[in-house]
Amino acid sequence: MYRKILITTDGSAVSSMTACAGVKFAQQMGAEVLALFVAPEYQYPIYVEIIPPSYPSEEEYRAAMLRAGREHVQPILDSCEKKGLQCHGITAFAESAAQKIVDVANEHGCDLIFIGSHGRSGWGQLLLGSVTNKVLSHSKIPVLVHRLLKEPLPD
Template identity: 35%
Template sequence: MYKHLLLPTDGSPLSELAIRNTMQFAKSINAKVTGFYVSPPYHALSFQMEMMAESEDDFAKHSRSQAEKLLADIEDAANIAGVSCDTTYAIGDHPYEEIIKAANANGCDLITMASHGRKGMRGLLLGSEAQKVLTHSKIPVLIYR
């Protein structure tokens, strides 16, 4: 059975559901969890207004703070469930690539994550990080809808 689960989060309500479900699952199989967050890199030219208004140092501090907050939620859920948990984060333009890298680097044997839930044309055009992880990962992936 699985011994080490990677749990990426983006802070969305669906991710919160995945956190709760992953902790229940991890406890039931006595598995360890690694919480994971991917922060976007700083771009001098960006469509995100926050990036344009901030310097690179300010953006890095804000990103680190955001990662710490979201990963603390995973740690809190693990403590409540009595599950062993580590956390880490990465910076990257393509979250699915960072998720797969983190799973491999941490020796995870299952990735558990939330489905974004995009439907229709938007889902077809934009896809989702969950879909990209499913498509590219050699490690099994459990998607919470």
């Protein structure tokens, strides 16, 4: 049914559990997986006239975010490899994570976006996370929202 599934991660325990569910779903479908981490664009400090020496340069920031992206995507790649699924990982930079998720899915020919909802308690369970909500409203391809039934244990 689905040939290529985009699975998003932000490196949190909640998104890691969602990614595990996404890989299992991809295995059931026999689909290829594209794992995506979206990092925020570099922000110059606008509150000072001179950039402080301790503030990372744009190159240092991008290198750190690429390392973080590889670390967050690697468990998905490893899980796919164990299950015999073809998988690629991407770290992308964007002001809007939601729009970047939709754009990457379209650019890479994905036919499903697998994304998590927020696992909050109380009234929060009725609301989707802002990124998930924006992906739902902007995507022209199907979006499967995975909801955790219980919160992951703290790291």
